[in-house]
Amino acid sequence: MEMKPAQLRQEIRTGNFSGPTAGYCDGYAQANLVILPKKYAYDFLLFAQRNPRSCPLLEVTDAGSGELTYLAENTDIYTDIPKYRVYENGVLTGEFTDVSHLKRSDLVGFLIGCSFSFESELIEAGVPVRHIEEGKNVPMYLTNVPCKEAGIFSGNLVVSMRPVPYDKISTSVSVTAGMSRVHGAPLFIGDPVKIGISDINKPDFGDRVTIEPGEVPVFWACGVTPQAVLMKSCPDFAITHAPGHMFVSDVKNVQLKFE
């Protein structure tokens, strides 16, 4: 657990590590990956500009390149993530631990901020994070709230939910409001029905978690939104990270507050 991100990426690159990245390299930001042909890249970049809470872009590669400059140096996003998924026309067609054989001159990589970054801050501020306590994946819900459209991309917002005690809600807002590059402050606090969630105990993605008496559901914009919106539009080719198998960057979570 004491590996630096560059060491972990080295282990991943050489095939010695292919598991989920949660809990590794504590304090360093992890990122979601979407790789798309350039013909879709403008619309996706515009979607991110219009929906910064659900699609906080941390870095975009040059077309044809797997290199980064901000999140990490000496890295290749086609080899340095533990597990990838390949989609053709919106259909999952393969899972790989290395996608360098799929590199093409027209592919653009998008690295998107991840709520792992703010969860560690919440815990440090004394706000309980239930799904971590219960060893589960965060519960996520498709809402009835439309995203702002951009070109071919449209669809509804996906939110993640963390139950927060009534006397910690204010802290949960303050802590995450300062982290706009990883989803920022909650979008909704309270009644799930208002955003089209009919049963809080049946998340659309992830796991159900316990909501204790005196706790209120707090909803943040979720990075699954751009993936869901993307897949709905059935691009002819896309590569993403496999769920939970993230890009581990050299940037500390705390740095994301100031850049």
Next chain:
Amino acid sequence: MEMKPAQLRQEIRTGNFSGPTAGYCDGYAQANLVILPKKYAYDFLLFAQRNPRSCPLLEVTDAGSGELTYLAENTDIYTDIPKYRVYENGVLTGEFTDVSHLKRSDLVGFLIGCSFSFESELIEAGVPVRHIEEGKNVPMYLTNVPCKEAGIFSGNLVVSMRPVPYDKISTSVSVTAGMSRVHGAPLFIGDPVKIGISDINKPDFGDRVTIEPGEVPVFWACGVTPQAVLMKSCPDFAITHAPGHMFVSDVKNVQLKFE
């Protein structure tokens, strides 16, 4: 001075107002405009993503449209700005108070945050803003600090400078750090020579202002950066606002802190 933004835009649209917008519609955000053919739009959007401090995009239109949804409704960016400049191959070829005759289906409009928004917050927080006190334009300098390149766009950062008393510098940082959609916190504080400014009394753009004993030059990323970078690359066609003649939005400066 008591006009609402929608009224001012109406006056502009009907040809009754064509002057600079500074001092109008106090408290409402004003924005810089760049209109470009779609063929340049991806690189420009990527430049903004990579250089958010100097190019904080508030809104991007759909190609061919002059409408906005976030900054204002019932508006047309081709008629609602008091004065425009048209550039062909990097050369200024005309100045107009209405550019609706130049609308084309491939043109994309970019609205970029403006330091007017944080200056009113600085003044409210008790930080003097010298160029306003002296009735001048803010001094701006071309630095030796390269921006992150994106496609055809590259060039050095342009900064604006405000001299701040030694006991107000901390406040000036705190106030502007909370406004990342309008350039955010200062990038540099102190010695101008370190960023390639040889004579602080000879700004590259705008006016010289007085620096009193005990005051330190504080440098913010400036919205002239994307314009300078853009013009350097000589796009075959571009429309911008004329300096000081901004788009006056319905969004309050204070809202920019939270969205």
